[in-house]
Amino acid sequence: xxxxxxxxxxxxxxxxxxxxxxxxxxxxxxxxxxxxxxxxxxxxxxxxxxxxxxxxxxxxxxxxxxxxxxxxxxxxxxxxxxxxxxxxxxxxxxxxxxxxxxxxxxxxxxxxxxxxxxxxxxxxxxxxxxxxxxxxxxxxxxxxxxxxxxxxxxxxxxxxxxxxxxxxxxxxxxxxxxxxxxxxxxxxxxxxxxxxxxxxxxxxxxxxxxxxxxxxxxxxxxxxxxxxxxxxxxxxxxxxxxxxxxxxxxxxxx
Numbered sequence: 001x002x003x004x005x006x007x008x009x010x011x012x013x014x015x016x017x018x019x020x021x022x023x024x025x026x027x028x029x030x031x032x033x034x035x036x037x038x039x040x041x042x043x044x045x046x047x048x049x050x051x052x053x054x055x056x057x058x059x060x061x062x063x064x065x066x067x068x069x070x071x072x073x074x075x076x077x078x079x080x081x082x083x084x085x086x087x088x089x090x091x092x093x094x095x096x097x098x099x100x101x102x103x104x105x106x107x108x109x110x111x112x113x114x115x116x117x118x119x120x121x122x123x124x125x126x127x128x129x130x131x132x133x134x135x136x137x138x139x140x141x142x143x144x145x146x147x148x149x150x151x152x153x154x155x156x157x158x159x160x161x162x163x164x165x166x167x168x169x170x171x172x173x174x175x176x177x178x179x180x181x182x183x184x185x186x187x188x189x190x191x192x193x194x195x196x197x198x199x200x201x202x203x204x205x206x207x208x209x210x211x212x213x214x215x216x217x218x219x220x221x222x223x224x225x226x227x228x229x230x231x232x233x234x235x236x237x238x239x240x241x242x243x244x245x246x247x248x249x250x251x252x253x254x
Contacts, residue, residue: 018056030128037074051081059121064242068168071126078129083122089216096231119244125171159242165215166190209241
């Protein structure tokens, strides 16, 4: 499938979106890097076949809460095909989600490991692993239509968003504005523990609660800038704002 047909494709469901994302080849630098990582495997993964494609979001299609990261890791999501799966950042995130009853297990090691999320979906503004974990602004902007579509499809149920890091924070607010939420000017500043309520342009729609959290990068977690307790507080607050009660939630769907 060529890039023009993908960018013009109308996805009517999360399942269609996930399939379309995985077929994206729009950014030559990122495509080259994700494929190079699959060739130059880490020794621990030398016997594994890497996903080496754009990585779709993960979680139920009726999520009330969205977690927005940065991009897949070259030997994490780019290897396993699932967001935050198979790397140390994911170890921290999924352990915290499990601790606050939003995941059925504390680990995320492979796409078929049985992990399920309750009321939560995880995505990123850039769906391919970038060199040095640094997408360019042009790559972010080229990828933004996927996040536009994901937010649009989730809008009927979406009540809160947790943004991991300043990159995701900057990428998300234009998407939310296009999706029909009122973004203040000047734009809210990112910070750990930041919380912004966005009214909808349609008065009949529920406001959206947006929470900021330091990214679960090794730099932040190894230095103690972000602790498990800090992360769990943000996730709990966002879940409460979204009206998620894990004790009464149905079995989540992928």
